Amino acid sequence: MPQHNSVTITDVQAAQERLLGIAHCTPVLTSRIVNDRTNSQVFFKCENFQRTGAFKFRGAYNALLQLSAAQKQKGVITYSSGNHAQAIALAGKLLNIPTTIVMPDDAPAVKQTATRSYGAEVILYNRQETNREELAQNLAHARALTLIPPYDHPHVVAGQGTTALELIAEVGQLDLLLVCCGGGGLISGCAIATKALLPNCKVIGVEPELADDATRSFHSKTLQTVKNPDTIADGVRTPSLGKITFPLVLHYVDDMVTVSEEAIISTMFFLWERLKIVVEPTGALAAAALLEGVVKAPHARIGVIISGGNVDLAQVGKLFS
Numbered sequence: 312m313p314q315h316n317s318v319t320i321t322d323v324q325a326a327q328e329r330l331l332g333i334a335h336c337t338p339v340l341t342s343r344i345v346n347d348r349t350n351s352q353v354f355f356k357c358e359n360f361q362r363t364g365a366f367k368f369r370g371a372y373n374a375l376l377q378l379s380a381a382q383k384q385k386g387v388i389t390y391s392s393g394n395h396a397q398a399i400a401l402a403g404k405l406l407n408i409p410t411t412i413v414m415p416d417d418a419p420a421v422k423q424t425a426t427r428s429y430g431a432e433v434i435l436y437n438r439q440e441t442n443r444e445e446l447a448q449n450l451a452h453a454r455a456l457t458l459i460p461p462y463d464h465p466h467v468v469a470g471q472g473t474t475a476l477e478l479i480a481e482v483g484q485l486d487l488l489l490v491c492c493g494g495g496g497l498i499s500g501c502a503i504a505t506k507a508l509l510p511n512c513k514v515i516g517v518e519p520e521l522a523d524d525a526t527r528s529f530h531s532k533t534l535q536t537v538k539n540p541d542t543i544a545d546g547v548r549t550p551s552l553g554k555i556t557f558p559l560v561l562h563y564v565d566d567m568v569t570v571s572e573e574a575i576i577s578t579m580f581f582l583w584e585r586l587k588i589v590v591e592p593t594g595a596l597a598a599a600a601l602l603e604g605v606v607k608a609p610h611a612r613i614g615v616i617i618s619g620g621n622v623d624l625a626q627v628g629k630l631f632s
Contacts, residue, residue: 359620373470393422462496463553472500493547495556546593
């Protein structure tokens with residue numbers, strides 16, 4: 312297993328240079344209501360305003376930019392429920408690299424449509440019957456494509472870490488950073504960046520109760536898995552942390568917690584209604600831990616990563632009814 316030094320702050324800073332002028336420097340929002348409710352100072356890093364509507368563009372572009380000329384010419388393949396899919400598709404379009412995306416057939420329609428709109432070939436599969444990693448690896452081998460996984464890749468992790476670099480550059484000192492966790496790419500990168508710049512800042516990962524594999528892995532120090540968890544947070548339905556991200560999470564992250572489906576929905580509703588921003592269920596995870604009192608840090612400066620805003624509007628009524 313790779314050690315925790317597979318990605319360093321130098322890699323994250325190099326990724327930031329590559330992304331300059333390409334990725335959006337996303338806004339940081341504050342809310343007096345949130346500050347009063349939590350008795351703390353909260354800074355929301357809004358990656359729902361990132362290109363393709365989620366943080367994933369950072370890692371995708373950083374990874375594709377570093378491919379060899381031959382790899383770029385042949386193209387890349389990945390598997391994703393949506394946000395990494397769109398990110399790879401757009402990065403490929405910008406860099407003139409052909410992209411193939413393996414997506415579950417029940418991925419939100421908005422994410423499938425957006426992925427195709429960037430010029431990617433989309434191959435759908437039934438998540439109950441097919442292992443997406445095996446399908447993608449077989450296609451990569453057959454077509455001589457480079458596989459860029461959604462989180463377990465050092466260049467992807469480094470790119471995602473630029474989210475925290477930007478947040479800290481804008482707001483300065485933080486006592487706590489809350490980050491959602493699926494496969495661990497975002498939280499690994501953000502924890503590496505945060506611990507390098509603010510060694511005393513605690514980093515806490517947040518998962519749905521129904522997809523708590525990373526939380527169990529963190530506390531048991533042994534990699535745990537989950538199969539097709541039935542959570543509305545479709546961005547974190549990953550089977551487990553990766554070979555690269557698991558050691559990074561163990562080394563850099565201070566704690567992992569979980570939130571209920573009800574907490575995710577109520578937090579989504581709160582963010583839509585009070586902050587006036589569109590946030591997808593996965594994007595609301597970190598905020599849910601704070602707003603629902605799972606994590607309490609009074610009189611603290613708290614960073615919260617809003618990871619994405621790609622909501623299937625046709626489905627929203629069902630959530631809020």
